[in-house]
Amino acid sequence: MSELLQGSFKNLGLSDATLKALEKKGFQEPTEIQRECIPLLLAGESDVIGQAQTGTGKTAAFALPVLERLDADDNTTQALILTPTRELAVQVADEINSLKWSRSISVEPIYGGTSYENQFRKLKKGIQIVVGTPGRIQDHLERGTLDISHLKFAVLDEADEMLDMGFIEDIEAILSRTNEDKRMLLFSATMPDAILKLAQTFMKNTEIVKINRNKDDEVLTKQYYCFLRESDKIEVLTRIIDSAEAFYAIIFCKTKLQCEEIGRKLMERGYEAEALHGDLSQKQRELILQKMKDHKINILAATDVAARGIDINELTHVINFTLPSDGEVYTHRIGRTGRAGHKGCAITFVTPAERRKFLFIRRTVKGDMEEYRIPGADEILKAKKDRIAAQVISALEKDSGDYDDIAGMLLEKNDAASLVKALLKLHYRNDLDRSQYHTIRALDAKREKPKTVRRTEPQPFTRLFFAKGRKDKFTKRYLANTIIEECGVRDEDLQDIQVMESFSFVNVPSSVAGYIIDAFKDKGEDGKALIVRARPEEGRKKTPAPAVKSKRPAAKMKPRSRRGWQDEVQPYGRDTYDEDFIVHKKKKEHGKYSKKKKK
Numbered sequence: 001m002s003e004l005l006q007g008s009f010k011n012l013g014l015s016d017a018t019l020k021a022l023e024k025k026g027f028q029e030p031t032e033i034q035r036e037c038i039p040l041l042l043a044g045e046s047d048v049i050g051q052a053q054t055g056t057g058k059t060a061a062f063a064l065p066v067l068e069r070l071d072a073d074d075n076t077t078q079a080l081i082l083t084p085t086r087e088l089a090v091q092v093a094d095e096i097n098s099l100k101w102s103r104s105i106s107v108e109p110i111y112g113g114t115s116y117e118n119q120f121r122k123l124k125k126g127i128q129i130v131v132g133t134p135g136r137i138q139d140h141l142e143r144g145t146l147d148i149s150h151l152k153f154a155v156l157d158e159a160d161e162m163l164d165m166g167f168i169e170d171i172e173a174i175l176s177r178t179n180e181d182k183r184m185l186l187f188s189a190t191m192p193d194a195i196l197k198l199a200q201t202f203m204k205n206t207e208i209v210k211i212n213r214n215k216d217d218e219v220l221t222k223q224y225y226c227f228l229r230e231s232d233k234i235e236v237l238t239r240i241i242d243s244a245e246a247f248y249a250i251i252f253c254k255t256k257l258q259c260e261e262i263g264r265k266l267m268e269r270g271y272e273a274e275a276l277h278g279d280l281s282q283k284q285r286e287l288i289l290q291k292m293k294d295h296k297i298n299i300l301a302a303t304d305v306a307a308r309g310i311d312i313n314e315l316t317h318v319i320n321f322t323l324p325s326d327g328e329v330y331t332h333r334i335g336r337t338g339r340a341g342h343k344g345c346a347i348t349f350v351t352p353a354e355r356r357k358f359l360f361i362r363r364t365v366k367g368d369m370e371e372y373r374i375p376g377a378d379e380i381l382k383a384k385k386d387r388i389a390a391q392v393i394s395a396l397e398k399d400s401g402d403y404d405d406i407a408g409m410l411l412e413k414n415d416a417a418s419l420v421k422a423l424l425k426l427h428y429r430n431d432l433d434r435s436q437y438h439t440i441r442a443l444d445a446k447r448e449k450p451k452t453v454r455r456t457e458p459q460p461f462t463r464l465f466f467a468k469g470r471k472d473k474f475t476k477r478y479l480a481n482t483i484i485e486e487c488g489v490r491d492e493d494l495q496d497i498q499v500m501e502s503f504s505f506v507n508v509p510s511s512v513a514g515y516i517i518d519a520f521k522d523k524g525e526d527g528k529a530l531i532v533r534a535r536p537e538e539g540r541k542k543t544p545a546p547a548v549k550s551k552r553p554a555a556k557m558k559p560r561s562r563r564g565w566q567d568e569v570q571p572y573g574r575d576t577y578d579e580d581f582i583v584h585k586k587k588k589e590h591g592k593y594s595k596k597k598k599k
């Protein structure tokens, strides 16, 4: 197997060592961006801009050729890769390490928020590939602990995100310290004007590789997620089934019990379904699979294990009734639909408690996911009526000679409309009975959180302390987004955001404070809490600082504006006065680059 598939990586001009690493890593075929970029980078000398959606393997697209072209015996920093966050720096460094195979090339992530000492030591020894966040790289440059004047490659990874985070000036400062004759690579999921401008300034004879989304298999499976309550899952499932043009599907469940329950409930509601799980005998299992293959049933409720290795083609839908445990399981599950030229649809149910896990999985899998809009009863009934009409029309076209006598007989004594209605009722029974659809309790989808906060009455607020600040490249917007992404609270619930040099504050409704703290409880340095309740005296009042203020007017100290839209719209209220004071004070006390004193 690997012979043939490896071939496609082989055709790109990679060395045997790299092909070995790829085999070990389990990469069988290059992604499109890799297929385009690798030869370009291996052979040519041009700068390259690579654009492809998230999750398409951009890292390996630049990392493999960079690894190939570095001089292992030269201990200087030969490649600098800038990433927007430290998580990404670590991830990219890990990916490169796993791709380098047995080559002795040193790769290290260099990012803010950790001690300098360790980084000094490693930099001194020589790091051939430095993967870093712009802020910390800038720091090292100014300290003279990093030399980037002998680069073979400078790479801006996730360039759009870096610009979004306000790193443009840092990036420009960093690039201006690099040698002219390096190759500049820029990778990004999107290509806003600001990036093209940056490219014009810093890149020369640039080749642009743009991979359009939705190629091959991806376009065939539409992926949806659906935020709902556990108790509404069956109702939503039946609405999906009833509104679908055609439905031939596997419903993935977590346990055997759940499989049986879903199978039973669907059968009770008149669907042709069966449960497939590990407790069945081989004989039972084969019978059920045969029924499915013969389209005697159209729904299988199955566990991951039971569904393994079954070859049922042309599934129209895959429903993740329970959230898969990770991205790999997800990909495996949805890979059963949208095959061989047939369109498919994958819908993943997500309960409020699973929101965070889902967001994580979503980040790790290929392709876009859209929110599934649960159809209303009237909409489904309308669709059903249309389908019934279409079925009758198509029956009209077939010869129904056997019924000639009865038809004549009936038409003699009854009017046609009443007859048609009676026949439809006979055939379709209660299909159009509206009461079969139960109410689904509204769930404020994207903003799901433990308690809904209504704005009608004044809310008690809790002030939270966030152990990150401007030095970690935090902005008000970034802080708000971090909490919104992680906890699903609303924008307007985050108030009075203050971002200081090394920490920040935010007011949140007291009803969700505990939830937010909990969500970030191990996200800080060394697994410590990132967010805690602020002490009462912290950041609540404007800090009176007349002496300092008179020396340095606040306007001058305003941090340079990053993407300010939110600050204009939001009632964050508090301005930069206190933080100006604090920044200023700190600079006075410790000087710009001296380390913070431990108290």
Ligand code: ADP
Pocket: 026, 027, 028, 029, 030, 031, 034, 052, 053, 054, 055, 056, 057, 058, 059, 060, 095
């Ligand atoms: P991007 O930067 O485009 O968002 P990444 O480089 O982070 O994507 O890759 C996403 C995931 O896909 C990673 O887990 C990576 O190891 C994996 N991956 C990359 N290329 C391949 C490949 N050719 N075959 C299989 N998996 C791959």
Ligand code: MG
Pocket: 058, 059, 157, 158
């Ligand atoms: Mg990437």
